Amino acid sequence: xxxxxxxxxxDDESIHTFVERYKEFRLLSLKVAPEAFGSTLERxxxxxxxxxYDRLANPKAVTFLALQGGRVIxxxxxxxxxxxxxxxxxxxxxxxxxxxxxxxEDLKESHWRVNGMFTLPEVRRQxxxxxxxxxxxxxxxxxxxRTGKTFAGTIVVDADNPAAKALYERAGYVVTKEEIHSPGSxxxxxxxxxxxxxxxxxxN
Numbered sequence: 563x564x565x566x567x568x569x570x571x572x573d574d575e576s577i578h579t580f581v582e583r584y585k586e587f588r589l590l591s592l593k594v595a596p597e598a599f600g601s602t603l604e605r606x607x608x609x610x611x612x613x614x615y616d617r618l619a620n621p622k623a624v625t626f627l628a629l630q631g632g633r634v635i636x637x638x639x640x641x642x643x644x645x646x647x648x649x650x651x652x653x654x655x656x657x658x659x660x661x662x663x664x665x666x667e668d669l670k671e672s673h674w675r676v677n678g679m680f681t682l683p684e685v686r687r688q689x690x691x692x693x694x695x696x697x698x699x700x701x702x703x704x705x706x707x708r709t710g711k712t713f714a715g716t717i718v719v720d721a722d723n724p725a726a727k728a729l730y731e732r733a734g735y736v737v738t739k740e741e742i743h744s745p746g747s748x749x750x751x752x753x754x755x756x757x758x759x760x761x762x763x764x765x766n
Contacts, residue, residue, distance in 0.1 A: 566629050568626065569626050637694075639677050645669070647714060669711075673714040702715050720750070
């Protein structure tokens with residue numbers, strides 16, 4: 563079944579159009595795959611309507627939705643531009659914590675981190691994730707060009723999630739770092755940087 567891709571604009575009308583569907587999908591994602599997120603279902607269930615609205619209105623974040631018959635079947639949020647390049651990034655750090663830092667004048671890259679991507683299990687391998695990644699790369703590239711910089715994209719994936727890693731590799735991302743998620747944790751995460759080669763395979 564066909565689906566459409568939507569970038570949620572930060573204006574009031576657009577946010578009110580999508581915020582309830584976004585909230586429902588986010589909570590469902592946390593229920594279906596709690597291990598895939600740095601947050602919890604219990605925490606986000608307690609969010610106020612204002613908190614959900616502010617998420618979509620955040621000037622340092624952009625959310626893309628995949629819709630099928632009006633229902634959200636996939637979402638991806640990217641945050642940036644970050645005040646450091648991908649080579650200074652850490653796979654274990656939270657990019658949200660640095661968004662208020664000043665961007666150095668000599669930083670030549672417009673760095674955006676993919677954050678909170680999820681697609682419903684029943685629609686996987688149908689091009690939904692592919693479409694969302696393509697949207698964020700196009701958006702990031704346009705933002706970089708607008709500011710006279712080059713686009714730099716990163717994403718973090720669990721080392722024991724080969725399917726996700728393979729998806730991002732087909733999208734042009736390459737592994738640059740491997741780190742322990744947090745002190746005392748057995749979880750290992752990979753930092754992947756957008757670095758497509760002319761011979762890279764397209765997403766299937």
